[in-house]
Amino acid sequence: MIDIRPVAYVIGRILIVLAILMLAPALVDLGDGLHNGFRIMEAAILTGFIGLCVVLSSKNALRGNLSVKQAYLLTTGIWVLVPAFGALPFWMGEPHLRFSDAYFEAVSGITTTGSTVIYGLDDLPAGMNLWRGMLNWLGGLGIAFIAMIFLPLMRVGGMQFFRTEGFDTFGKELPRAADLAIELARVYTLLTIACILSYGLIGMSALDAIVNGAATIATGGFSPSDISFEKYSGAGEYMGAFYMILGSLPYVRYVQMIKGDARPFWKDEQARAYVRWLAAAIVMVTVWQVAHTDMPWEPAFRQSLFNLTSIMSGTGFFSGSFPGWGSFMLIVAFVIGVIGGCSGSSAGGVSVFRVQVAMAAIRAHLTQITSPNTVATVKYQGRRVENDVLNGLILFFAGYILLLGIFTVGVSLTGVDTVSALFAVWTSMGNIGYGIGPLVLRTGTFIDFPQGAIAIMTVAMLLGRLGLLAILVIVLPSFWRR
Amino acid sequence: MARGKELTVALARFKCCCMIELRPVGYIIGLLLATLGAMMLFPMALDYFSGDDNWMAFLESSVLTCLIGALLSVSCANSSKRGSGITLRQSFVLTTGTWVMLPLFGALPFIIGMPEATFTNAVFEAVSGMTTTGTTVFSGLDDLPPGVNLWRGILQWLGGLGIVIVALIFLPVMKVGGMQFFRSEGFDTLGKILPRALDISSALIQIYIVLTVACATAYFALGMSGFDAVVHALTTVSTGGFSSSDISFGKFEHSMELVAIVFMLLASLPFIRFVQMSQGNFTPIWRDAQVRAYLRWNAYAALAVTAYEMYHFDRPFLESIRESSFNIVSTFSGTGFASVDLSTWGPFPFVVLIMVGLIGGCTSSTGCSVKVFRYLILFEAIKVQVRRLHSPSAMLDVRYEGRRVGEDVINSVIVFFTLFILTFGVAAVALSLTGLETKTAFTAAWTAVANVGPAFGPEVGPTGAVDGFPAPARWIMIAGMLVGRLELLSVYVLFLARFWRN
Numbered sequence: 001m002i003d004i005r006p007v008a009y010v011i012g013r014i015l016i017v018l019a020i021l022m023l024a025p026a027l028v029d030l031g032d033g034l035h036n037g038f039r040i041m042e043a044a045i046l047t048g049f050i051g052l053c054v055v056l057s058s059k060n061a062l063r064g065n066l067s068v069k070q071a072y073l074l075t076t077g078i079w080v081l082v083p084a085f086g087a088l089p090f091w092m093g094e095p096h097l098r099f100s101d102a103y104f105e106a107v108s109g110i111t112t113t114g115s116t117v118i119y120g121l122d123d124l125p126a127g128m129n130l131w132r133g134m135l136n137w138l139g140g141l142g143i144a145f146i147a148m149i150f151l152p153l154m155r156v157g158g159m160q161f162f163r164t165e166g167f168d169t170f171g172k173e174l175p176r177a178a179d180l181a182i183e184l185a186r187v188y189t190l191l192t193i194a195c196i197l198s199y200g201l202i203g204m205s206a207l208d209a210i211v212n213g214a215a216t217i218a219t220g221g222f223s224p225s226d227i228s229f230e231k232y233s234g235a236g237e238y239m240g241a242f243y244m245i246l247g248s249l250p251y252v253r254y255v256q257m258i259k260g261d262a263r264p265f266w267k268d269e270q271a272r273a274y275v276r277w278l279a280a281a282i283v284m285v286t287v288w289q290v291a292h293t294d295m296p297w298e299p300a301f302r303q304s305l306f307n308l309t310s311i312m313s314g315t316g317f318f319s320g321s322f323p324g325w326g327s328f329m330l331i332v333a334f335v336i337g338v339i340g341g342c343s344g345s346s347a348g349g350v351s352v353f354r355v356q357v358a359m360a361a362i363r364a365h366l367t368q369i370t371s372p373n374t375v376a377t378v379k380y381q382g383r384r385v386e387n388d389v390l391n392g393l394i395l396f397f398a399g400y401i402l403l404l405g406i407f408t409v410g411v412s413l414t415g416v417d418t419v420s421a422l423f424a425v426w427t428s429m430g431n432i433g434y435g436i437g438p439l440v441l442r443t444g445t446f447i448d449f450p451q452g453a454i455a456i457m458t459v460a461m462l463l464g465r466l467g468l469l470a471i472l473v474i475v476l477p478s479f480w481r482r
Numbered sequence: 483m484a485r486g487k488e489l490t491v492a493l494a495r496f497k498c499c500c501m502i503e504l505r506p507v508g509y510i511i512g513l514l515l516a517t518l519g520a521m522m523l524f525p526m527a528l529d530y531f532s533g534d535d536n537w538m539a540f541l542e543s544s545v546l547t548c549l550i551g552a553l554l555s556v557s558c559a560n561s562s563k564r565g566s567g568i569t570l571r572q573s574f575v576l577t578t579g580t581w582v583m584l585p586l587f588g589a590l591p592f593i594i595g596m597p598e599a600t601f602t603n604a605v606f607e608a609v610s611g612m613t614t615t616g617t618t619v620f621s622g623l624d625d626l627p628p629g630v631n632l633w634r635g636i637l638q639w640l641g642g643l644g645i646v647i648v649a650l651i652f653l654p655v656m657k658v659g660g661m662q663f664f665r666s667e668g669f670d671t672l673g674k675i676l677p678r679a680l681d682i683s684s685a686l687i688q689i690y691i692v693l694t695v696a697c698a699t700a701y702f703a704l705g706m707s708g709f710d711a712v713v714h715a716l717t718t719v720s721t722g723g724f725s726s727s728d729i730s731f732g733k734f735e736h737s738m739e740l741v742a743i744v745f746m747l748l749a750s751l752p753f754i755r756f757v758q759m760s761q762g763n764f765t766p767i768w769r770d771a772q773v774r775a776y777l778r779w780n781a782y783a784a785l786a787v788t789a790y791e792m793y794h795f796d797r798p799f800l801e802s803i804r805e806s807s808f809n810i811v812s813t814f815s816g817t818g819f820a821s822v823d824l825s826t827w828g829p830f831p832f833v834v835l836i837m838v839g840l841i842g843g844c845t846s847s848t849g850c851s852v853k854v855f856r857y858l859i860l861f862e863a864i865k866v867q868v869r870r871l872h873s874p875s876a877m878l879d880v881r882y883e884g885r886r887v888g889e890d891v892i893n894s895v896i897v898f899f900t901l902f903i904l905t906f907g908v909a910a911v912a913l914s915l916t917g918l919e920t921k922t923a924f925t926a927a928w929t930a931v932a933n934v935g936p937a938f939g940p941e942v943g944p945t946g947a948v949d950g951f952p953a954p955a956r957w958i959m960i961a962g963m964l965v966g967r968l969e970l971l972s973v974y975v976l977f978l979a980r981f982w983r984n
Contacts, residue, residue, distance in 0.1 A: 072872060358900050365893065369658065387889065394900055418832055
């Protein structure tokens, strides 16, 4: 019933871009004299060819704007299909993964999760690590687009609250979505370059700096090393934490800042709450660790700063002995991981915005109960939150928790122990990428998980990334009816 | 004279800043305390006739409780004008006050009679009883004086009865967690509360007693000792879960488990349907969407666990279906009996147990947790919300049992669910702060907030007793149990400054 040709056309274009981008890792590997470069080249040609075919066959249908249904189909289509081609290099090239594993790796990249099934990253050809970093980076840019431009229009999970913000406040300055997109891409690129340079300054090799830089700003978390940031312990951790926080703040504020207005940035309630909550978690965990072990202050603070930032921003880098810090850290990590970063950034999770509004709604509800005659309105950032926004938003929260439970049942059904199963779903749905649990501990990767669990985690990553409803909507039969 | 005047002025001022008239609440709580004191005479008699010295403890507590209860109600009696009922705010204070005060006095027999039980443990046991949770801090239950075990059973029985009455009469009016949806079935307005409340309560009490007697008879007929039959019937029908033995249902023959399954299921169905049944109207209970969903989900969970057990451990079908359905029903209804060591069950059944514990029984039953009704509304609301996304102009209503669900009910349900998860999370964080292992902290928060009963983890004793937990952890669990039992919101409003102002 829905004309899918315009959707196919856009996806085809994206595939062609993806194919061109694949040439970069191919050239790197060829430059190193590795045979692997040819494999990536093959993958690029295949992707480009299919992309071209799709574009040519659906070109005639392109006119006017996309309808709402087409927009849903497009977002979901991009995040489901692009990784299938992004996975080709892992499948045809060096680690020669099974296709399901390669798809997991690519989805993990594009959704900026950062969970990996490749062990022995340090020995991987440079091109493959570069490709992982690029997947992260593209995914981060893509979701920032979607979150700022598409989701508010599609009214997913209360995002329509930002509708006016994205367009109206800019009003005359940035009248069209395309302009906004260009600004966004510019900010994103600038941040990435700054991050890469900083990493270079503290002594990372060129490849490490580029891959880590791309993965940091995207809050992705793919690292070119099995020991992640433990390799750059010290200054690297502070630097990493700084850029991870930058990557998980609402991008719209950066755009405004570039336009010369820094005030909204400092006044942003979401950003402030995010930093405040993160700081509280870091202080608590540091104090707990220092009190319970004989760890000195500095490494305890540094590790909890880096790791908790990595978890809350949904990045997934780790450093030091942090994953083994015990019960209190685990539960704090779980909570802040579910909360996640700010909406309108590339971070994952429920998002600070939704948690804040849910809490405001609870407060209003309590008032309403005690004095039934007053009308309690929910306000956010001085603006009234309408009822439909509110419902969509809290339902998102409820749906998130429900799916977390259901997926945990599913993963544990494949024989994974309870803690590993719960945290595997947590890390996937929140697009975090941080591995916790006995099954992860051996390698720090998800290599020991059974195939069924990997499949469930792949689905969970996609759902978590697109705000759940965007995908669920397409599963409904009524979507396809007229 | 001058002092008397000063006192009057001070009192008047006190009444000004605290706008809620607390005397009617004090009056009712006083009466309830006196009743509680009278109930203590049953275990006293049992201990006296079985020649246990512990009967003195019950006598002392009984006298003390009755005395204080009588004093309280006499001193507050002058304020309650007959027929005026109580206001909305008073009912909030009343529900929470009841569940805080009664366990304090219910703990007296443990404090006086068992020198080895600390104050914390005694209060924990009494709260766990009155909230029908069933987590215990006592080990060596088989060697306790029979009166103590009977008292534990009675506490749960009273707690179960109390919560059914609260759920049917108070919560709909208090609009807690979407319960206003059931308003028309219970009561329309506050004014009419008392006369009809008394009707309904007496019908409820009759049904509750009939169920208990039937359960005890069934246990006895199948070979439990008279004492065990009574204690277990009291805790089965209240979905409480206290047992008079350390190994819970492991002590008895397997046929007992079948009886327990039937009565645990009955106790977690909406009691309003039983009232209708006793009036000869059998259709509503078969038509009830909640009842159907509850039974269906129980069956799914039990079958899934059975299949897993048979596949992975090569267990015979009958054994595994009996075991899994007993333990699933026990957790689903929030009872908390165990017939096997659940921690040996493997990861999948364990996660299923946690999930069903988070669902809980039906509304207006003795069951606990979020309740089936709220999940049904939640699913429906999510479905409608998703549909609205792609067809924004369609008029879509959330419906439950064919009735349209109002926006305010949906809101309350969602807020309740969110708050439940938040409370659960906060409790887990707090418990892990006291030094408990992750799994222990997680399951202890689960068992407390959802009023289930068992906790899992290395700190839990071999008999399932949680006396090895640090004292702060036990107090956190006490708070969790109370908040969970009273449907969160009715407790949280008391912490609003607004609530106490005009």
